[in-house]
Amino acid sequence: MKKQINLYLIASFFCFLISGCSGNDNEEPEPGTEWDKTRTARVSFVSDLTGNNPFTAHNYNAVSSAIKGNDSHVVILDRANVTYGTPRINPGANIAVLAERFPIFVPVSTTETEYRGSVLLYEKPVPEMEQTIVADACRMIPITVEIKQGLTVRTALLSFDSENQISVSANLFRSAQTSSTLVTGTIRRNLVPTLESLISTLTDGTYTLEIIENSAKNSEYAIYLFGSMKWKFRDFTEGSVSGNIKHFLLQVEFL
Incomplete structure (x- = not known):
């Protein structure tokens, strides 16, 4: 059944935390500061940005090799969709084994044949991980990053497939701004104006929203x-992994 996805990949659900980050959080950042790479979070997406699963047995080795040499704080296999038919196909788990990482599946939506979502890859086991409905x-x-x-x-x-998903995310973005949480994900390109409109009405303008131009x-x-x-x-780079699959590296400094 669809609801019987491997518990090793799906964590329990969770109410969003509103506590702040460590390190001088009461000080306002100064504009125009020089880039301090020692205070920079590196976030990697491996994706073809089609919304479909690009990972097959033919490219598992190439993708896992790219991940093994990746020193990002966060590594995301975007749209490593899991089929719940027979046989069940779980590309994120297969790549994780080859890359010697520990996977957590984060769903976005479902179809008649699969869970659509992304896989977070960790270097160490995660004893407990909760997700927000x-x-x-x-x-x-x-994701806590040191x-x-x-x-x-x-x-x-947090990724989006529909306008409704964005509309009900108001409190999550409000909490993220309050707690200085960096939220990232993929979104249908035609839904970007909806996201921009929602966020502009939720905050007082003291936020940053970047739509990455690949x-x-x-x-x-x-x-x-x-x-x-x-x-x-601070920076964005992309490189080829296999076929149309790309590696997208985002670098964001915590001021």
């Missing part, structure tokens, strides 16, 4: 970043 099968997962000793920040993964300008999906003004988007 957004709408139907859509979930958000918090950028360096003494500086731990909050990030979160080389495929007309890709079905785009990567976004949202956070308080304590976060500053």
Whole structure:
């Protein structure tokens, strides 16, 4: 059955935390500061940005090799969709084994044949991980990142397939701004105006929202970043992994 997805990949649900990040949170960041790479979170997406699962047995080795050499704080296999038919196909788990990582599946939506979502890959086992219910099968997962000793920040993964999922996310974005949580994920490109409109009505303008311009300008999906003004988007690079699958690296500094 659909609801019997491997518990090793789906964590329990969770109410979003509103506590802040460590490290001088009461100080307002100064504009125009020089980039301090020692305070920078590195977030990697592996994706073709089509919304469909690009991972097959033919590219598992190439993808896992790219992940093994990745030093990002957060690594995301975007749309590593899990089929619940027979045989069950779980590309995220297969790649995780080859890459020697520990996977957590984060669902976005469902179809008649699969759970659509992304897989977070961890270097160490995660004893407990909780996810926030957004709408139907859509979930958000918090990710604690230790950028360096003494500086731990909050990030979160939240992707969107529909306008309704965005509409019911108002309180999540409000909480993220309050707690200086960096939220990222993928979104249908035609839904970007909906996201921009929602966020503009929720906050007082002291936020950053970045829609990442990848080389495929007309890709079905785009990567976004949202956070308080304590976060500053610094750099974006992309490289080829296998076929149409790309590695997208985002670097965001916590001021």
